[in-house]
Amino acid sequence: MFVPWTAPGDRVRVRVVDSKKRWARALPEEILHPSPDRVAPPCAHFGVCGGCRLQHVSVEEQLRWKGRFVHDALKRIGNLEPEGDIRVDPAPHGLQYRGRMTFTVAHRGGRVRAGLREAGRPGRVAEVEFCHIADPKIQETWSSLRQSLRKPGLLRAGTVVRVTLRAVQEGIVVLFSPRCPGRDGEYFAGLPHVVQVWEGGSKGSRLLWGRDEVHENWFGRAVAVPGPSFTQVNALAGQGLLDAVVEAAGDVKGRKVVDAYAGLSLTGRELALKGASVTAIELDPAATAALAEAGGVRVLEGRVEARLPEALPADLVILNPPRSGLHEHVVHHLL
Structure with a gap:
């Protein structure tokens, strides 16, 4: 059951507003006993604004909670059984971070x-x-x-x-x-x-x-970005994620890499500088135009499920799909 505005350890009286076979959604009507992990949210709009959902929970518990979210999604949706707890690293700044x-x-x-x-x-x-x-x-x-x-x-x-x-x-x-x-x-x-x-x-x-032209800083370099194009909203946390991907890729010199759902292919460009032969696949024309102008990677414009076969076989495929997830044809091409 999904109940917004509550915290692990709360005892609450709720009203069920939606019930399905495998899940239900409810709204809290009364907090009978608050969780010890509850904190006062810093924002006066919390609970009214549809943005932040966890400001009432301590940062430490937020990290544990988010780890459980990922663990549950992998198990319930992906039919995977992760080994141990999933560690979630905190962002460098908890406020004033969103770019x-x-x-x-x-x-x-x-x-x-x-x-x-x-x-x-x-x-x-x-x-x-x-x-x-x-x-x-x-x-x-x-x-x-x-x-x-x-x-x-x-x-x-x-x-x-x-x-x-x-x-x-x-x-x-x-x-x-x-x-x-x-x-x-x-x-x-x-x-x-x-x-x-x-x-x-x-x-x-x-x-x-x-x-x-305007620029953002990624991997310590100024990268020209089309104004409406997408990059991570939290630049410091986003850079940490990109660093982790590059580290996991290891020695890519001479290897063939596909950066699918590439956006501005920030990871792909960095791997190309390390000697990889990179193909970036991206649907957004503004992003592909910026990539083509920057050079260093091969660019395929279009949907990943349609263009991926042109980039295969590859030694490494990086996937960063939208919220809707991987198209079934992408899975088929890779397996």
Whole structure:
């Protein structure tokens, strides 16, 4: 049974809201006896905002809890039996770490609401001016942009806009989706730290204002990144993950490596520098264009399940699939 806002060791009275054959979901109605691992969440929006879910649990217990999540998923879904407990290393910073945030601005019911999606009610927007996990530059930009987007007449009634802020070396990149309100860009130059403004969505994005190129730091080097492209939202933890993959790959000199669901192929580029022959497979045209311009790896644009046979056989295949998981054809090609 899944019960949000609770902690291991809590005794609670709950109300079941969804029941299936193998699982159920409930909402807590009363905490009868709190867990000793409960702490006061630092954010005043906790429980209303749909973002953070574990701020009420001590960091130590969060790490143990997340290890159990992975262990349970491997056993229940993957039919695997991990040996021993799964260790989860803490991120270098518990707050102000997130280098990418997506806010929502909606003009409904005669007023403009700006913040993050509400917990359990994603169709509603929780007013959030300050987010504890956002990079300080993102927070400063959001505070200013939030006020700008409330100007009378800027948003028509019924309009909903997603605003993604991304921290890069030069400052902050802004992506409006699906469209930028007030396209004359009159307020762009006055926003703190902003170096690029984009608009777009699933069918592509276009640069409206700002620098031609921005960069992020990976493996100690400046990497040019298309503004809307995806990289890890926690750069320090993300770098730790990439380091672990490179270390696990071992000596790759002269070996053939496939980086599937590559994104900007940060791992693939590093392995190429170590002597590997790397093929990166990625669906996003902006990412593949950046990869092709950077050089050093062979680039196949398209879905992994369709393009993987062209890259095989290989000595090493790195997989970083989306949340939906591996397509069955990918598994078939590899096995």
